[in-house]
Amino acid sequence: MKRTPSYYLQLGFTLLICAFMLVPVLMSVTAGVTENYFKGISSGLTLRWVQEVLSIYSDTLWLTLKLALATLAVNLLVGVPAAYVLARSKSRWARLFEEILVLPVAIPGLAIALALIIAYGGVQDLRTSWLFILIGHVIYTLPFMVRAVVAVLHSIDFRQLEEGASSLGAGFLRRFFDVIVPNCRGGIVSGALMTLTLSVGEFNLTWMLHTPLTKTLPVGLADAYASMRLEISSAYTLIFLVMLLPLLLATQWNGHRRKAQARPAVQTPAPVAKGVTS
Amino acid sequence: MKLDQQGVSIRLENCSKTFADGNRALQPLDLEIRAGETLVLLGPSGCGKTTTLRMIAGLEFPDAGGRILFGDEDVTRLPIEKRQVGMVFQSYALFPNMSVAQNVAYGLKVQKCAKAEIRQRVDEMLQMMELSHLAERKIDQLSGGQRQRVALARAIITNPRVLLLDEPLTALDAILRDRLRADIDRLLRSLGITAIYVTHDQEEAMALGDRIVVMDHGRVAQIGTPKQIYFQPQSDFVADFIGQINAFEGEVRNQWMTLPGGRLHCPHLADGEARVYCRPEDIELVDMDSVDAHLQGVVEQTQFVGDRNRLWLAGIMPRQVLVESSGRVEFAPGQRVGIRVRSEKMIALEPREPIRSESVREVSPC
Ligand SMILES: Nc1ncnc2c1ncn2[C@@H]1O[C@H](COP(=O)(O)OP(=O)(O)O)[C@@H](O)[C@H]1O
Numbered sequence: 001m002k003r004t005p006s007y008y009l010q011l012g013f014t015l016l017i018c019a020f021m022l023v024p025v026l027m028s029v030t031a032g033v034t035e036n037y038f039k040g041i042s043s044g045l046t047l048r049w050v051q052e053v054l055s056i057y058s059d060t061l062w063l064t065l066k067l068a069l070a071t072l073a074v075n076l077l078v079g080v081p082a083a084y085v086l087a088r089s090k091s092r093w094a095r096l097f098e099e100i101l102v103l104p105v106a107i108p109g110l111a112i113a114l115a116l117i118i119a120y121g122g123v124q125d126l127r128t129s130w131l132f133i134l135i136g137h138v139i140y141t142l143p144f145m146v147r148a149v150v151a152v153l154h155s156i157d158f159r160q161l162e163e164g165a166s167s168l169g170a171g172f173l174r175r176f177f178d179v180i181v182p183n184c185r186g187g188i189v190s191g192a193l194m195t196l197t198l199s200v201g202e203f204n205l206t207w208m209l210h211t212p213l214t215k216t217l218p219v220g221l222a223d224a225y226a227s228m229r230l231e232i233s234s235a236y237t238l239i240f241l242v243m244l245l246p247l248l249l250a251t252q253w254n255g256h257r258r259k260a261q262a263r264p265a266v267q268t269p270a271p272v273a274k275g276v277t278s
Numbered sequence: 279m280k281l282d283q284q285g286v287s288i289r290l291e292n293c294s295k296t297f298a299d300g301n302r303a304l305q306p307l308d309l310e311i312r313a314g315e316t317l318v319l320l321g322p323s324g325c326g327k328t329t330t331l332r333m334i335a336g337l338e339f340p341d342a343g344g345r346i347l348f349g350d351e352d353v354t355r356l357p358i359e360k361r362q363v364g365m366v367f368q369s370y371a372l373f374p375n376m377s378v379a380q381n382v383a384y385g386l387k388v389q390k391c392a393k394a395e396i397r398q399r400v401d402e403m404l405q406m407m408e409l410s411h412l413a414e415r416k417i418d419q420l421s422g423g424q425r426q427r428v429a430l431a432r433a434i435i436t437n438p439r440v441l442l443l444d445e446p447l448t449a450l451d452a453i454l455r456d457r458l459r460a461d462i463d464r465l466l467r468s469l470g471i472t473a474i475y476v477t478h479d480q481e482e483a484m485a486l487g488d489r490i491v492v493m494d495h496g497r498v499a500q501i502g503t504p505k506q507i508y509f510q511p512q513s514d515f516v517a518d519f520i521g522q523i524n525a526f527e528g529e530v531r532n533q534w535m536t537l538p539g540g541r542l543h544c545p546h547l548a549d550g551e552a553r554v555y556c557r558p559e560d561i562e563l564v565d566m567d568s569v570d571a572h573l574q575g576v577v578e579q580t581q582f583v584g585d586r587n588r589l590w591l592a593g594i595m596p597r598q599v600l601v602e603s604s605g606r607v608e609f610a611p612g613q614r615v616g617i618r619v620r621s622e623k624m625i626a627l628e629p630r631e632p633i634r635s636e637s638v639r640e641v642s643p644c
């Protein structure tokens with residue numbers, strides 16, 4: 001096929017857009033490992049800034065990880081059963097509630113934070129604890145977990161599977177853990193990745209809820225940009241990206257895996273059986 | 279393989295079912311299933327077969343006043359997991375997260391059998407169902423017929439008190455259906471288990487059932503052996519539903535019924551309006567000039583189906599009459615033929631409702 005000038009025009013345009021988006025990221029990343037950003041790369045590469053960030057801000061890294069894992073734990077414990085109850089319920093209210101669950105995406109994190117501060121801000125012990133941020137993160141991310149699991153439940157005939165298990169003598173808990181949970185794994189995994197990604201990267205809500213002693217990475221990052229030299233905040237950004245990258249890759253991989261699973265498996269011809277009794 | 283337990287007798291007493299939406303799916307029903315018997319619930323879609331089966335399984339509960347007994351034990355309020363039933367669902371309900379062997383083992387695992395015992399019994403069961411080579415396969419890597427056998431294996435390995443099957447063959451194509459029907463028949467006979475089999479296919483019902491319960495609109499229309507149901511239907515509905523049948527209706531005077539195509543000898547009927555049924559294979563074709571050719575018609579359509587010819591005759595009744603004859607005789611459309619119906623082959627039904635327009639079911643090929 002002969003490539004027309006319009007093809008090269010489009011290609012050029014696409015590359016330009018990519019460059020426009022990628023260059024700042026690359027600049028920021030290189031800034032984080034450059035001896036002196038204003039002199040440029042020629043001043044030499046170093047991990048000094050990264051080390052500096054790790055010593056100044058290590059508590060924000062640990063808190064971010066702790067928060068993300070705690071949010072995930074709560075979402076798994078609450079979100080998966082909640083999704084099951086919702087999907088099982090035949091009432092109109094359950095359907096309406098499923099719709100409402102999407103709303104927090106539209107409600108800014110700031111609004112959630114404000115509401116939390118008004119409601120519980122007076123409780124000093126809670127206000128100064130990292131648990132306060134945890135509550136915010138759970139409210140913010142739980143709907144994503146529930147949605148992901150509900151979607152899978154609606155796509156499999158889980159009632160029938162459960163009836164199958166109960167006909168074999170399995171009580172409720174057994175059915176839930178042997179049949180429901182494993183068959184929702186795809187939804188649970190994508191809900192979990194979503195939870196981790198959102199929690200690690202969340203800024204608005206966390207910024208409102210944090211105290212000097214409960215700063216997460218994004219909040220610390222904003223702080224660094226305001227008060228530290230550019231190389232340090234850039235190194236900080238680099239660390240942030242390194243934390244998020246595996247999550248983004250895992251999300252991508254999970255999406256591919258689920259698409260592949262959704263495709264009907266190739267049927268191998270059945271060997272002809274001569275009878276069932278022998 | 280014989281099961282340790284031969285199954286129980288089951289009794290339904292006064293079991294009706296009204297769903298939450300107010301839909302009365304079952305009228306009060308009394309039913310007795312003998313130990314070791316295969317009972318088939320047969321009827322058109324929506325007549326309440328599945329509801330009855332699910333009530334016996336413990337997936338639905340009868341309205342107040344109904345009782346379900348397994349042997350002497352009242353299980354009316356017992357949920358399915360406590361009833362020790364085996365169930366084969368229409369869509370099989372196999373667990374996609376488990377392999378074939380794990381699916382079959384699941385019931386034993388729930389019963390907390392020892393690992394070694396589970397392995398041995400699963401191996402035996404897989405071998406018996408000719409599934410051994412598929413043991414490690416996932417469910418989505420199986421064909422329909424294989425899934426069906428896995429579902430059966432999974433249901434019977436726990437020695438259930440009763441085996442419940444809800445249209446287990448409906449999802450399969452015709453050839454496979456015939457083969458598996460024979461397999462299931464052999465399996466049920468060899469196990470000697472009490473089994474309840476739901477189907478809307480009358481051939482399947484005839485082939486498998488010790489007794490058949492024909493259901494219509496949430497009621498039992500007739501209970502009997504396949505032969506009784508086929509040869510002595512007690513209502514128009516049963517006569518229509520089971521196989522193909524011709525209806526002759528007219529005025530009887532001095533043992534003869536007058537029809538558009540001649541007369542029909544009915545020595546067993548009193549004078550007055552009457553209706554008799556006759557199976558297509560019970561109608562004899564006779565020469566036009568024979569003394570027996572009291573009824574005459576014109577061949578409208580023929581269909582050669584190998585072992586027999588199917589002829590649709592016009593002019594005998596307002597609707598076509600279906601006759602089946604040996605496949606070796608040739609008939610051409612337009613040909614005039616005489617027929618004879620021996621009175622002992624006739625099915626007379628009393629009391630009668632007005633004849634329904636669809637009373638000659640499936641007879642017309644158009
Ligand atoms: N869960 C339910 N809620 C309301 N109506 C139902 C329910 N299940 C079945 N029915 C109704 O009960 C009747 C009998 O259904 P079913 O037993 O499934 O019939 P069959 O198995 O003979 O086709 C149908 O009219 C059906 O619509």
Ligand SMILES: [Mg+2]
Binds near residue numbers: 324327328329
């Ligand atoms: Mg049904």
